[in-house]
Structure formats: structure tokens, C-alpha cells
Amino acid sequence: MSAPQRQTEIEEGEVVDEFTAALAWHDGNTEATIRTLLDDCKHLREQLALAGATMSVGFARGWRPSLDRKRENDA
Numbered sequence: 001m002s003a004p005q006r007q008t009e010i011e012e013g014e015v016v017d018e019f020t021a022a023l024a025w026h027d028g029n030t031e032a033t034i035r036t037l038l039d040d041c042k043h044l045r046e047q048l049a050l051a052g053a054t055m056s057v058g059f060a061r062g063w064r065p066s067l068d069r070k071r072e073n074d075a
Helices: 018-025 030-054
Strands: 005-010 016-017
Touching: 016 018, 018 030
Parallel strands: none
Antiparallel strands: 005 016
């Protein structure tokens, strides 16, 4: 199964393919790209856990951040 190609609009109509941009950042080195993305994911999960532990229930009206994302077909 292949991941859907994501594109992001950067400035006034300029569209960038995120996958190609990530690979280009690492000069085409796929292992370095994956390692960087995994490190970024780990950092963001730590930040989310910290935010979830420090925010009050009233702050978000009962909503709590989740470390796992829901898939489109999950209810």
C-alpha cells in the first residue's frame, strides 16, 4: 500500500510535494530522511504528552490530546 502523495501550498500558488522536499533536504538519502522524520515524530509526541499533562480539563472543555491518530474509517 502506498502513502498518498501530499502537496502543500507554500506561497501564492506555489505547491510543494512534501515527500520530494523531505528527500531533497537530505540529498536523496532515504535512510537519513526516515531517521529525521522518526526523530521529529518522537519529539512531537513528547511535546504533546507534556502539553496533555499540564493542561486543565476546563481549558479545552474536556478534550484531551491523543498520541494516536484516528484513521478516516474509525468511528
